[in-house]
Amino acid sequence: NSPAPLPERAIYGFALFLGSWFGFILYLIWAYIPETWLFSLGLTYWPQKYWAVALPVYLLVAVGLGYILLFGINMMSTAPLNSTHNITDNFAKKQQQKKFQEEAIPALRDIPISEVNRMFFLPEK
């Protein structure tokens, strides 16, 4: 899964490059060339030219609203103060307790909050 260049990726890139240029030229033709000229060429099945202006406006408003929406979704998914998700989670509940070995570094584990509090706030004499 390295980002190194490959022959297939070069082909995909070039196809996307040509496709996006084609799409852009087609959009400009649709937006600027009068309908009568397009009809005289025989191309009659186009969407209304109203959309050539409306779609970019919709897109930009959606991007602006997306900032506000993302902020709101983040605030809504923050756990409230009375939820147990602030204390523990599924991984911590199901963790295995490894036995304590002398002169070995203790295994990594999620320490329960009561123990952490005692260590921080109750100084042992």
Next chain:
Amino acid sequence: MAEERRFRSASGAPIALRCRQHSASCRELAVRGPRLQLRSLSAATSAVWLAAYGLFALSENSMVLSAAIFITLIGLIIYLHFVKIDQESLLVIGSLGIQVTSSYASGKESTTFIEMGQVKDVVINEAIHMQKVIYYLCILLQDPEDPQGVSEVVPLFQSSKPRLDCLIEVYKSCQEILEQRKTASQ
């Protein structure tokens, strides 16, 4: 014996902690928030009345003025009775349980009692709250099936939100009483 010490809340407002020891296994800790200030009350009232006067000048309808007076009065009563908490207190009785009381500015008191069998521990936790990380004291309730698990978290001092120095004092006081039940059961 009651001593009162001054601290600050999470937003910087001055609060006072009062600790009273009723007996060897009973303690009452009360956090008193700042009273309703006259300048904020008059600022809010003047803002509402100025806005109403502006609306009246635009619309020439005198009902706007009486509606503004009504809104101010009703809003003040609702604020004092449902929103503004003057004092929150924690009464820890060693063998019985923990009682949490909130007194509102209008004199209303709302109380919750948690019996000692349900209390697993009282801890200081930090959590994200409205674009800030705050420390808050909470009671962990025991899960009846799982002795190591926590079934519910009851946050305390929600409206006065003391800072860590005040919380450490309350935590030490509570732990002294909660330790007694461990030695008592052994």
